Amino acid sequence: MRIDVNAFIGQFPFRRIEGGTARGLRDSMQRVGIDQAWVSHLSSLYWRDPTEGNPELYEIAATDPALRPVPAVHPGLANWSEVLDRAVERQAPAVRVDPTFYGVDPAGAVMSALARGAASRGLPLMLAVRLEDGRQRHPNDGAAELAPWAVRSLIRADPGLRLIVTHADREFIEQVHWGATPAESARLLWDICWIWGPPEDHLEHLVRTVGADRFCFGTGMPVRIPENSVAKLDLLGIPAADRAKIEHENAIRQAAGSR
Amino acid sequence: MTLIDVHAHFYQAASGRADWAERNASRLEHGDRVGIDWHVASILGSWGRNSPTYFPSPADVTAGNDALLELMSLHRSRIKGYVCVNPNFTDHALGEIDRCLSRGMIGIKLAASRRADDPLLDPIGREAAARRVPILHHIWQHRRREWPGQEASDAVELAALASRHPAVPFILAHLGGGGDWLHSLHAVRGVPNVFIDLSGSGVDGGMLEGALAAVGPGRLLFGCDLTIDTGWAKLRYLERSISGEAIERVRWRNAASIFPAGAFGAD
Numbered sequence: 001m002r003i004d005v006n007a008f009i010g011q012f013p014f015r016r017i018e019g020g021t022a023r024g025l026r027d028s029m030q031r032v033g034i035d036q037a038w039v040s041h042l043s044s045l046y047w048r049d050p051t052e053g054n055p056e057l058y059e060i061a062a063t064d065p066a067l068r069p070v071p072a073v074h075p076g077l078a079n080w081s082e083v084l085d086r087a088v089e090r091q092a093p094a095v096r097v098d099p100t101f102y103g104v105d106p107a108g109a110v111m112s113a114l115a116r117g118a119a120s121r122g123l124p125l126m127l128a129v130r131l132e133d134g135r136q137r138h139p140n141d142g143a144a145e146l147a148p149w150a151v152r153s154l155i156r157a158d159p160g161l162r163l164i165v166t167h168a169d170r171e172f173i174e175q176v177h178w179g180a181t182p183a184e185s186a187r188l189l190w191d192i193c194w195i196w197g198p199p200e201d202h203l204e205h206l207v208r209t210v211g212a213d214r215f216c217f218g219t220g221m222p223v224r225i226p227e228n229s230v231a232k233l234d235l236l237g238i239p240a241a242d243r244a245k246i247e248h249e250n251a252i253r254q255a256a257g258s259r
Numbered sequence: 260m261t262l263i264d265v266h267a268h269f270y271q272a273a274s275g276r277a278d279w280a281e282r283n284a285s286r287l288e289h290g291d292r293v294g295i296d297w298h299v300a301s302i303l304g305s306w307g308r309n310s311p312t313y314f315p316s317p318a319d320v321t322a323g324n325d326a327l328l329e330l331m332s333l334h335r336s337r338i339k340g341y342v343c344v345n346p347n348f349t350d351h352a353l354g355e356i357d358r359c360l361s362r363g364m365i366g367i368k369l370a371a372s373r374r375a376d377d378p379l380l381d382p383i384g385r386e387a388a389a390r391r392v393p394i395l396h397h398i399w400q401h402r403r404r405e406w407p408g409q410e411a412s413d414a415v416e417l418a419a420l421a422s423r424h425p426a427v428p429f430i431l432a433h434l435g436g437g438g439d440w441l442h443s444l445h446a447v448r449g450v451p452n453v454f455i456d457l458s459g460s461g462v463d464g465g466m467l468e469g470a471l472a473a474v475g476p477g478r479l480l481f482g483c484d485l486t487i488d489t490g491w492a493k494l495r496y497l498e499r500s501i502s503g504e505a506i507e508r509v510r511w512r513n514a515a516s517i518f519p520a521g522a523f524g525a526d
Contacts, residue, residue: 015441017464031499133461135437136400196460197488199285221464228462228492235289235488 003036003248004029004226005070005094005126006166006191006218009060010043010053012131014138019222022060022067029066032226034219038251040070040096040126042223050074050102051083058090070096070126075114076104088121093255094164096126099150100143106150112157119160122257126164127151129172129194131223148175155184162257166191166218170202177210185210189254191218192246197232204236212242216251261511263523264290264490266395266432266458266482267300269338271326273319275308283330286487287337293491295483297523299514301341301368301395302327313371313397313409317351320344324359331363339522341368341395346379356386365522366430370397371409376419384424393428393517395456396420400438413438414446414453421453428517429453433484434470435461435493444473451478454513457493458482467497476505480513 007029011020019025020042029037039060044053050072057069073083073095087095095118099106118125129146146165155163155176165176168190177185192215196202207215217233219226233243267286270279290298302323304315315323320343327340342359344352344367356367367387373379375396387394399411414431421429431447434440436459447453455470455478470479483490498506515523 015465018468019464132463133437136439136461136463139403196486198289199282199487200485201282201285223464225462225464225467225492225496227495228489231488231492231495235292235491 001035001248002033002217003038003251004034004219004221004229005038005164005216005251006193006220007037007039008042008220008222009039009056010041012042012223013046014132014141017222022064024222025067026064028221028226032230034226036066036068036248038068038070038093041072044072045098045101049077050098051077051079054083054086061090068093070094072096072098073114074102074104075099075110076102080114081117084117084121084123087123092123093251094124094126096128098128100146106146107153111154115154115157115161119158119162124162124164124189124254124257125154126166129165129167131167131220148172148179151176151188152179155180155188159183162187162189162254164189164191164216164254167194167220169194170196170206173206173210177214185214188214189216189250190214191216192232193218193220193224193229195232197235203232204238207236207238207242212238212245213250215246216254217247260507261523262293262295262481262494263297263299263511263514264295264458264483265299265430265480265514266456266484267298268485269300269302269327269330270306271302271323273308273322273326274306276306287334289487290337293487296337296511297339298337299339299341299366299518300327300330301343303343303368303370311408315343315345315372317345317348320351320355324355324364328359328362328364339518340364341366343368343370344383345372346377346383347372349379349382352383353386356383356390360390360392365518366392367394369394371411374410375412375416380420381423384420384427387427388424391519393430393454395430395432398432398436398438398443400434400436400440401442402438414443418446418450418453421450425452427452430480430517431455433459433482435459435463435466435489436484437461440466441469444469448473454478454480454517456480456482457509458484458490460484460486460489462489462492467493467500471501476501476508477513479509481510
């Protein structure tokens with residue numbers, strides 16, 4: 001089984017990308033052998049109220065069990081608590097928050113409050129470090145990339161909080177992992193989409209040093225082609241048991257948590 | 260089916276990386292797993308240890324080329340070389356081109372020591388034409404400003420150089436290597452002697468469709484640069500989109516057509 005925790009529907013505002021529909025996502029999943037996708041709403045990342053994309057996510061998830069909703073929550077909007085309740089009710093595997101996209105301090109008071117709210121409900125928070133290579137971003141695409149210190153701060157905000165961080169590279173992951181206690185690190189899960197494979201072998205290095213328990217399969221499609229994350233796994237010489245952890249077991253465990 | 264990586268790198272003992280041999284071994288090992296028959300590679304001087312990677316001293320250029328020649332002799336059936344030069348040292352650059360092509364290298368690597376449209380690159384362009392070898396040029400896709408550590412060029416600047424040397428095949432490096440690749444595709448669409456290598460860590464949705472629309476399969480080249488996983492991913496994606504002769508051209512036929520005849524055996 002292969003679960004992609006990092007997939008999107010919707011449109012990217014800064015360049016044209018094929019797809020963006022639930023049908024297109026299903027076609028891509030079939031092409032590369034992905035059984036289940038945790039789906040975020042790409043367009044709404046850039047909306048003033050990103051939760052306005054959530055109904056569409058719930059709608060597609062209701063008609064296709066292979067697509068699980070990852071609704072957005074904005075900790076600066078007064079509805080954030082209701083958004084979390086709704087996510088629990090709809091059995092969302094995680095809730096996404098992208099503070100730098102929203103203009104919110106990633107380590108500020110509202111994020112800490114959200115962290116406590118998510119932890120109390122057993123809901124993991126998902127955050128993206130970036131969506132595109134910083135060297136190619138549109139001149140008007142000015143949101144800062146998420147910083148390692150912000151993740152360290154967030155994971156310390158509540159001892160029950162679980163995080164899924166996508167689009168992080170080796171240096172970012174190491175700055176968080178080795179800057180956290182083992183108990184804190186155990187609540188973090190990293191998707192592999194931005195980690196380099198051979199010959200630099202960053203993913204192989206991280207699996208060896210940080211451990212296979214800390215990684216999950218994610219693609220970032222359709223902003224990125226999903227073939228890349230599959231290729232990383234296919235080039236990674238690890239035991240089948242570790243591959244299964246990365247492909248689906250860790251994601252399922254992270255979503256289940258205390259719920 | 261043959262597969263040629265037109266944008267590979269190796270390291271050497273003087274690179275300043277303790278893991279240089281591991282990285283070289285990993286490239287060969289994983290290249291085998293992907294099915295790469297030929298790594299067409301360069302070594303950029305001392306990779307920053309003794310002089311900057313993109314502004315290598317003549318001594319470092321020579322040492323890097325020597326290291327690559329040694330690797331070529333150790334892996335005769337797998338590694339081919341680009342002679343790396345710094346065009347700010349014209350005599351040295353031309354001497355290295357003569358020395359290294361005579362010893363089996365098959366192309367010239369220009370990185371970011373001098374802007375691509377600078378007249379100082381013309382002697383190298385003329386030498387490439389005379390020796391009938393391609394030039395692989397490091398590119399920052401749509402350079403909107405200066406970047407530290409390099410005098411980077413973008414596709415517009417490469418196109419200017421290519422237009423002055425129409426008999427030379429130029430390879431626009433790593434379309435997925437950072438920067439706005441859409442800008443590059445527009446810039447080289449009408450410049451027939453510029454080929455695009457698909458290497459780089461970028462795996463953007465829409466990039467391959469854009470490249471095919473801009474120049475067709477006849478001017479696309481498989482490559483990996485620093486990440487074999489992304490090169491392989493883009494190839495896998497393309498193999499779902501195009502087939503037959505078109506994918507053969509991307510995998511190896513285009514490369515075989517721009518490098519010296521017989522460079523890859525019976526091509």
